[in-house]
Amino acid sequence: MLLFRQEAGKDGLSSYPHPWLMPDFWQFPTVSMGLGPIMAIYQARFMKYLHHREIKQTDKRTVWAYLGDGEMDEPESLGAISVAGREKLDNLIFVINCNLQRLDGPVRGNGKIIQELEGMFRGADWNVLKVIWGW
Template sequence: MTTTSGSHSERSRERFGVISDGLPTQLPDIDPAETAEWLESLDAVLDSAGRPRARFLMLKLLERARQKAVGVPALRSTDYINTIPPEREPWFPGDEHLERRIRAYIRWNAAIMVSRANRPEIGVGGHIASYASAASLYEVGFNHFFRGKDFPHDSAHRSGDQVFFQGHASPGIYARAFLEGRLTQDQLDGFRQESRAASLPSYPHPRLMPDFWEFPTVSMGLGPIAAIYQARFNRYLQHRGIKDTSESRVWCFLGDGEMDEPESLGAIGLAAREELDNLVFVVNCNLQRL
């Protein structure tokens, strides 16, 4: 019995090829003419309507195949698209051209700051990709979402928003502050060289820069768990009538690699249970785990 079963299994593999997720990936073509017609149809769509239309039709076919239990491999990723349909997106409230130029300056300054910190006599370096890939997220936040500590302006209970910046993105935050005139070139040249008179710490460090950073977010995973409990505490202040935090938001910027840290999602159940709609996680999926 064992020999017969083994022979049958070998014949199946020879016929259907490699098995993936319980499904054969190589099937015999029992009707080459019909197959050619399907391929010609796809080529015709590509020629007449372009790749977006062809991709749409292929995705619809896969969706229908799964509905009919045909047995096709599942799509392992989703599109990087906005959840709002394009026709429902509101008009951009700012000057896109101007903001794009500002982002370019900040990206450049951040990259040069890290590069200079890696010169031979220093050799401490830093992270470039973390901010470079998230610059648009930060700038949209700074220009259109984040509220300062004097918000709301017509209220005696001003609290504003609280932002937990991703630790590895600190060069970009420093570069933005340089454009604003809050930091000097000497300070930027002292990035990650805390022993110098004019220097900047590697990561958000309220003890070394109490007038600049509000929360520490390194080691990795510290930011998200602290942000969750900060949002919960803000809700506590509101419910107890201690302070009006109804207009305050807690923002937490994270990297995709950081989400693997146990602390990153260790308290996410608390946020769901307490319905903390005053908390926003912004995850930078740059696919470099930075």
């Protein structure tokens, strides 16, 4: 924790993941502005494109996106999830941490964000698995 948000040195850990600082770990800087879900969806879609055109063997690859409920509260994020359902992107997994927080205050809604997100994802033709307080 001593190096958290200490980006000046080589060993610092940014509060926002970025491949420039940790190139062997992060592939995309997602931050919490609603861009992470969109980038994950289009990465999964592009991998399908490469496979279907026999450009690259990507059929055994999966895109994992670790997101927050605050990030999923962004209009860009919720607007993009229908693309994944429509395109049948079975190579994409979202893991969403619902902690009712975002950078600019609490997540909007009535405190039932898990149920709200479940309804939105199911409505966009996603398979939803809820894990609450572990297994």
